[in-house]
Amino acid sequence: MLSTLLIKEFRLILRDYHALLVLFFMPIVFVLIVSFSLQSVFSSKDSANRSLQLMTVFADNIDPKTRQHFSTLANATIESVSNDIDVIKAAKKTTLAGDTSAVIVFNQVSKKIAIDIYYAPNTPDYSRALIEAYLLLKLSNKQSSKVPSPLTVYELANTTTNKKPSSVQQSVPAWLIFAMFFIIIPLSSTLLIELNNGTLERLNTFAIAKTWILLGKLLPYMLVNLIQACLMFATGLFLVPALGGEALVLGANAWLLLPVSIALSLTAISFALLIAIIVRTHEQASSIGGVSNLLMGAIGGVMVPVFVMPKTMQTLAEFSPMNWGLNAFLEILLRQGDFYSVLPHMLKLVGLAIFLFLLTYWQLQKTLIT
Known part of the structure; x- marks a missing residue:
């Protein structure tokens, strides 16, 4: 049954190719623009x-x-x-x-x-x-x-040093995180279509747990997020230096980028699922999801680096899940952190993802009953 749900979801994802283009190429454009625009600001020269x-x-x-x-x-x-x-x-x-x-x-x-x-x-x-x-x-x-x-x-160094990132170290993970949370656009579209045409109600008549319905949504979009991550890091590694900018250096513990990306993806998709199940139209999903992402990005250090913020804003940034993910990426890319140094950030992301997933399950159950 799960395999059938996954195949159905992949077909819906591939059908909405405009949203996929936005998810894959919008952050790459942002990385190129920001990396070259802010290179002199971040440069030691x-x-x-x-x-x-x-x-x-x-x-x-x-x-x-x-x-x-x-x-x-x-x-x-x-x-x-x-x-x-x-x-x-x-x-x-x-x-x-x-x-x-x-x-x-x-x-x-x-x-x-x-x-x-x-x-x-x-x-x-x-x-x-x-x-x-x-x-x-x-x-x-x-x-x-x-x-x-x-x-x-x-x-002088330790794993908690407040070392400042270069422009490419800041822009690649920052805009990757921002792009991951914009998964709300295609996800809400497919979910609202299934709610409006009665697909979910018909699935609910079968002996299938609502958890499987949600997992059928989560896993395909997680793959989309991981493709986004590969494209973004490839941009920093190859495209930015090919155009004359500073190359991204992954460091010795680059493998940690995968679990951090998965933890971020879980949070982003769980948040998107909750928004999509609460709203009634695609316009509402785009508006609420877009505004929420902009606020989390602005507060969390995606648009303005945290180290240039005043102390009050730096404290506020700690409440943004985008900031948790950004700190985890910077710990790997900038400070050569190990698994234990990024674990607190991943635990916060996964904990929030579980909480949002349970809220979504409760709301889905309420929606299908009524």
Whole structure:
């Protein structure tokens, strides 16, 4: 019986090819436009005129003249903190949060200066090159003989770092999520047709659970969502760089994109099913679904990246399921997160999907009885 329902649903989906074109090609166009439009906004090169915020730490045995020698750097604001373990730990935490670009620790070993640099994850390459070139120049002026490795560089990082995405890292998952939730357009069309022509009432007369009717809707449209995901990530990987933009890099845990996409699809389809079963016309479904998607997208960081929002809006964004999915994708693409780091986002998505699916089942039962 389920196979018959699936075949019927696929036929209805393929018949509405205009909606499929919207679902597949609309987000690709959005990705291309946004990726190229915002590339300079997200690019580290756009920050070239911003002042570097640095923290310096001097060992107790370094004399005042040496401290003064390293106290200036063009286009940089330098704050010196005391040579104390707790103070240095706090300085690294501040840098990790992105408030400063680097912590520079000066040590004196056998009358030679050794320097440790701890970079923030979002410190751009040109800033790192400037800092290191400056320090090497100062070292060559200060020390008559060369030191084998005068600079030791460290990367401050953890899985929860608020590292900013590039334009393609932001736009590909953001517009994929937005497109997934627009599954309401073809789904509501087929469901309303079946409600209006009595197909669901006739199915209800057979010994078939309403759960199977809903599953017959859910599985085909999940396949549509997964095709959307493949097209969107392929766009970021191949089409954007082919046109001169920045290529999307999937990272070591790219396989996690599949379970996250499935969790998102479950939520999007469950939401679409609930809207479709509540409304009475296709126009109502398009209006309510479209407005809901726009609101969730605007709040959730799809249209405006969350990191540029004020604190109040960032807090509000946490209530949008689109933001849960976007955070999960960024955890994989941006922060090289593992399964356990994306699990909380997936659990929220699946939990909401189950809740919406049960509401849809209850509403369907109520509709068919009346």
